[in-house]
Amino acid sequence: MEQAIFNDMMNNIKDENILNFVVVKDGKIVIDYNKKDEYKNKRFKVNSCTKSIISALIGIAIENKQIQDVHQPISDFFPEIKISGVDNRKRGITIHHLLTMTSGISWPEFGNWEFITHLVNSDNWLKFILDRPMEHNPGEIFNYSSGGSHLLSAIISKTTGMSAHSYAQKHIFEPLEIKSLTWMSDPQGNNNGGFGIEMSAYDMAKIGSLYLSKGKLEKDSLIPENWINESLEPKVLVSKALGYYGYQWWVKDLTVKGTSNTTYFAMGNGGQFILVIPSMNMVAVFISDNYEDSFRPIYYMKKYVLRMF
Template identity: 25%
Template sequence: MREYFERCAPGQAGVDAGRLLELCRELQKPQYGLHALMFLRQGKVIYESYFAPYEKGERHSLFSVSKSFTAIAVLFALQEGMLGLDDSVASFFPDKLPSPPCLNMAAMTVRHLLMMAPGFSAAPHDFKYPHLDDVINDFPYSYENFAYQPEVDWVGDFLHKYVEHAPGERFLYCSACTYMLSAILQRLSGQNLLEFLRPRLFEPLEIEDAAWQKCPAGVCVGGWGLSLSAESLAKFAQFMLQEGRWQGRQLLDAQYIRQMSQCQILIHTPGRKQPEQFGYQVWVEGEQGIYSGVGAFGQAYVVFPEQQAVAVLLGGSMQYLRALQILRKKFPKAVGQQGGAAAEQELTQLAGTARIAPAEGMPSWQEPLAARYSGREYALAPNYLGLTAIRFWFGQRDEVELQMGRRSSRLPIGIGAFERGKMPLIENEYMDAHNQLVFSAAACSGAWQDGKYHLRIAYTEQCYISDFHIEFTAHGICISCGRNVGFVQSANMPILGYQKE
C-alpha cells in the first residue's frame, strides 16, 4: 500500500518524543491487544506500529467505528438537500409501517437516530429463529449459528417496535438506529453507503480498500461491518480534524462536522460523577473538545482538535476502554514540547519490535510425541466452527490441513512466529464478524507444551485470535478452544474427534 501521509520525527511536529515513547510503551502492553497504532500531528505521521502478523496496509474490521462513516454520509445528504434532521423516520417508509405506528415512533426523526435517542426502552432485536447459543452483544439480528433469512425485513421490524419514551430524551446505544440511517440513505439515493460515499468521501481521500457488510436486502448495515486499513482510517480522522476540508476543497460544510463532534445528548451512568457525552454517532470528551469513534475490542480513531492531532488504534482486547482513557489523558501532554534524539530512536525500535505473541513451547522436532501423530487425519464432531476434519504434519516445518465440508486447505504453521495461509471457506459481504468464528485470512503459530500441541490462529483482517490446545490420544483428539475476544460463548467450546482409518 502506498503511504499517503508524510512521515516525520515527533520533534519535527512539535511533539515530545520522550512523553510519546512513554505513552506508546504503555499502550503496547499485551493486555491492550493492539494490532496497529498511529499518531499524526499537523497531517504527518509521527509514530506507527503494526503487530505481526497484522501488517501495514491490511484491511481490518472496525465494528462500531463504522457509525461515524454512516453519520458523515447523512451529513452529505443534508448538505445536498436530500433530507432534513427533523424529518420523521417513518415518513421514509410508508410501505413498511403498521397501521398506524405508535405516537413516539411517528415522532422519531433522523436527528434522534444520529444522537442515539430513539425512545426505545431496550435496543430492538429479532430472535425469530431458534438458536443454540447465548448472545452477549447488543447488535441486532446477530447470534451464533445464524444464517440471514431473506424474509427478515430489518426496516419493517424496527418500525413495528413499540417506542416507550419520547424520542430525544434518553440515550440508548442502539446499532439499529445507525442501520436505519443507512436504509434511509439507500431509499433516497438508490445507492448503498459504499456507493454513496465513494465520490463524496472515499475517492477524494483516496480510500480504496473499503468493504462493508450488507443485510439480506442489500443495505450496508451502517452501525458496524466496515473494514479499512489503519492509514485509511487515519485519513478519515484527519478529514474530521480538518472539519471536512481536504486538499484545499471543502468537501463537507464545517458546521456539520462541528455539530457531529459536539455534545448532542448527555449519558447519565450510575456510579459516574460526570455524565458522558455523545454527538452524532461519536463519543465526546468534555475537556479540550476531544472526540472519538469507538468500535468493539479496540478499534478507534481519536481527534484532538486543540493539539491538531489524531490517533488510530486497531486491536483485540476487552481492556480497550482503559487504553483509550490512557491515550486521551496522556497524549495532549506530549504536544508542544520537543524531546531528544535518543527518545526518537527508541520509538523507532519500539515500533520495530511490535508483534502478537506466538505460541510458546518446544518445536516439533524436539517433541517425541510429534512423529507419532504426524499425518493422522481426524474426523471432528459437529461444532460451531464448522470444521469437519483436521490433520497435522509435524517436523522441521509444521502444517495443518483443515476441512470444512467439501472444502479443505493446508496452512503453514510458524515456529516462534506466524506464517500466513487461507482457511477453507469463501467469505461474502453478508457475513457478520460478530458471530462468525472462522475467517479466510489467517496466520498460524504452533508449539508443544506438556505433551499437548498449541495452535494459535490470528485472523489478520479481524480482531480475533483463536487458541487451540490439542491433546492426542491413541484413537482420537480433543481440542480445547479459546479466543481473545468475542460476542458468542461457543467460541470456547471443546471439539472431539476420532482417527480416520
C-alpha cells in the same frame, strides 16, 4: 515529542492487545505502530466507527437536498410505521433522534452485545428494527442503538438511489484515496450502518484528518463544515466516563496536567478508535482486539499521547 514518555509507551504497548496505533500531528504521521508487520495495511473490522461515517453521509445528503433536514420524520422513508396498530410514537421519530440515539425504540444493546446476533440472523433487518416496541418517547432517553444507525444507512439508500458504500465512495473514499475497504450488507442490500466496515488504520486516520480540517481536502469541501460542527456539538450526556454524544460521534474532555483537551471520537467495540484533538492539531487511531476493555485506548491517550507533545 517527549522521548522518555514515548519510550515508556512503546515498552508497554507491546504487552497490550493493540494491533495498530497511528498518530497524525500537524499533517504528518509521528507514531506508526504495528504489533505485527502483516498488520500494517490489513483491513480490520472497525465496528461502531462505521456509525460516524454514516453520520457524514447524512450531512452530505442534506447538503445535496436529498434529505430535507435532521427534523424530517423517518415515517417519510418507512411508511409502514404509519399504519393502524403501530405505536403512534414511532411517527414522531426523526433523523435527529436516530443520530443522537434518542429514538425511544427498545434496543437492549449496550452491555448486551449478544442482542445484535438476533438482528444479524433476521431475514429483514429493517423490519426487525422497526417492529421493536417503543420504550420511551422520542427525544427523552439516550439508548445506544446500532439499529438506529442501520436505519440511517437505509435512508441514504432510499434518498440517493445509491448504497451507503457507493455514496461514500463518490463523496469521501475516492477523494481521500481510500481504496481497500469492505462494507457488509443486510439481506436486502443495505450496507450495515452500525458496524459493517473493514478498513486499515491509515484509512481511518484519513477520516479523522478530514474531520480535523472541518471537512476540507485542500480546496474541496467533502463534508459541509456546518455539518461537522453540528455533529461534534455535545447533544446528550451519556455518562461521566464516556462523555457526550453528538451525531454518531462521542465528545469528551481529556484533561492532562490541568489542561483540558476537547476530543471527538468514533468508537468501536473491542477498542477501535478515531480520535480527533483540534487543540493539538492531532488525530489518533487505534485498532485493538480487546473486547474485555474497549476503552483501553483512552487510557493510552491520557497517560502517554497527550503528555508527550
